[in-house]
Amino acid sequence: MFRATWKGLLGHKLRMALTLIAIMLGVGLVAGSYIFTDTLTRVFDNLFADSFAGIDVQVRQSFDPDLGFALPDRMPESLVEEIRSIDGVQESVGTVAGLVTLAGSDNVLGGKGPPTIAGSWSATATPLRIRDGRAPAAGGEIAVDASTATREKLAVGDEVTVIALAGPEPFRIVGTLGFGGSDNFGGATFVAFDYQTAQRVLGAVGMVDTISIVGDPTLTPETLINRIKPILPPGVEAVTAQTAAEEQLANFKQALGFLNTSLLVFGFVSLFVGAFLIQNTFQIIVAQRTRELALLRALGATRIQVSRMVLGEAFLVATIGSVAGVGLGAGLAVLIRAAFSAFGGSLPSTTLQILPRTVLISLAAGIGVTLISAYLPARRAGSVPPVTAMRAASATFSPRSLHKRAIGGTAILGLGAATLAIGLLGKLQSDTIPEVAIVGVGAGIIFIGLSVLTPTFARPLGRTLGAPLPVLFGATGKMARENAVRSPRRTAATASALMIGVALVGLVTIIAATIRATTDELIADRFRSDLVVQSAGFGGFGLSPALAEELGKLPEIATVVPVRNGPAKIAGMSVSSVVQTSPRL
């Protein structure tokens, strides 16, 4: 029986190839999302570990992780010396950091997308390494990360402009930097000044953002923290380098989780759609092989044996498709990464992370979906009457009534519509199940309901739409119409392939149109002004208030409204953005 299964597969190469592709694409998307996010996580895991390499303890302003990117207040510089005098502390280095814009003669350098971060150089207690040239040592000197230098074709000796709150200022590149082993920090552009210059440019004279501490190697970081704690002012905390790295990774993982979910949704939607395609294919294969199946039954194969043979075919195709899908997923992950790089976010390379969990879920999803899809056609194959083998013409299945189908289909459709309505109206106030998931499940059920109902539409619809055919083409036109109407199930099976295609095109088009409409609305709502002036790059570090005043003096400009925004917590609920405007100038 196994031989018949295997050879049966080879006998339907083209149809099986279609099934194979459907499985491969779905599994590929699922595997790809996992591989991509796992790889990114691994990359940043290394990066964050790198960025705290050589440091035991970090002292910083305590901050609320809910407020995301809000920059905490700074600490007085004197704290650096006080910590250094503690017994067991070998190094205590204050650092300042902030957001700036790096510019060439007439263009913005780096920082398109990811931010441009400026910081202070220190020779010790830092992940920063000089790659080329030397460290910045005096005012007017700057070091740029190696990745940005390569991308923007900057070399030691070049002049660049740094725009910070105080306004633009010229600098000369004296060196390029790396972060431990990587050329840049997760795609961000990084520039370093000497300590005093950094304080001046970033508006932090006499202040530091963080203090990196190296302790006596015989002491644990925890012991060190216990010794430092007593002298820290309120609102300042000391954490181990490991904790700091883990916190950053956790933040990052949360952001990545969203990306993973969206990618996975695409994967599972395509598997769901693939299920219909697979079912359709197997239904056709079973119908085509009615005689062959009847022969097997006549020769003594039981119903279960015949059903199992079809399921066996499905299993083989599913296994091949799923394994190929995992490979495709790895390819997709590489592609997504390449796409990210193309947008300026050069990600440090790590080997692709294909975890056992990824392979397991992908195989289970691919094989599971295929077996479920092939189940009905397989059962049908088992119920082919053996006497069919004796008849010359391949007999069709006894036409069962469409009544049950109409009732069942309507019930499924109703259930789907109800689920969709609950999701859309947000009636189910649940913390664990997001409404969008309910909407998705509802849409899926409606899709199943519609596909169950299609044969009941086929006859009246075929008659109506086919009405002009006999008039136009005479006897052949009449035959065409009657053929479509005669076997509504067959017509529906053919139509459902088309239905899936149209549904997919519709899905993509609607998503694209929605994103566009939302963006348009957002722009129309938020920007009532004719022009918006903002700093280049991610988040933006803000602009000098003096700029608003200067712009207001221009005769062409009627009104200038300076805007300042940032995250905040109101009554314990975190708000992503609070906007403060001053009266018009």
Add this chain to the structure above:
Amino acid sequence: MQTAVRAEGAVKIYGHGNLGVRALDGVTVGFEAGKFSAIMGPSGSGKSTLLHCLAGLDSLTAGKVFIGERDLGLLDDRSLTLLRRERVGFVFQAYNLIPTLNARENITLPLDIAGKNGDQGWVERVIEVMGLGDRLTHRPSELSGGQQQRVAVARAVASRPEVIFADEPSGNLDSTSGAQLLGFLRKAVDDFGQTIVMVTHDPGAASYSDRVVFLGDGRVVDELLNPTADSILDRIRTLEG
């Protein structure tokens, strides 16, 4: 005489009520073990229906069918399937080979289905007698009609069934291949003691048998022992006249 398969008062009605067609109208007949029997009759006489019902492929509306001493009407689908697997062989008019399997795989298919290796010596002997030794690795599409039907006969004989049912086995073959094939069926009966029940409308084919049963309008109307083509034609003329 030992009866291999028999029908008692077999009635088969297709459809319902006034529209119902009585394909079999009370057939009582037995077929002897180790003999080659033919069922003849004009189109619509019920000969194919009788064959299907005797073979357990179709069920009767009334009456009984026995293979050996087993009443087919008392068997459920599974037992009937196992009975076909172990005791019945088929040869069809349209050969009905699996196109994706080669000749040898087609011959051993019933053994495969049963999950048995079978008697390899026997299988080789059948292959030799059917003259298929040099064709075993060919697919059905690479074989002539006569060769395909010989594969089908070998398939039926290979599992040593109690009875082989053949439905117009030479119907799709030219006269030479047809004669050759019927010779093989005859040989299976004479050399291997095989029981064969064959449906045909061709007097030439029926002349290879030991006994011809004539059907008309769903009833047994006559029978002939040790027939020749001429004696069969005479009998048909008498029946029609």
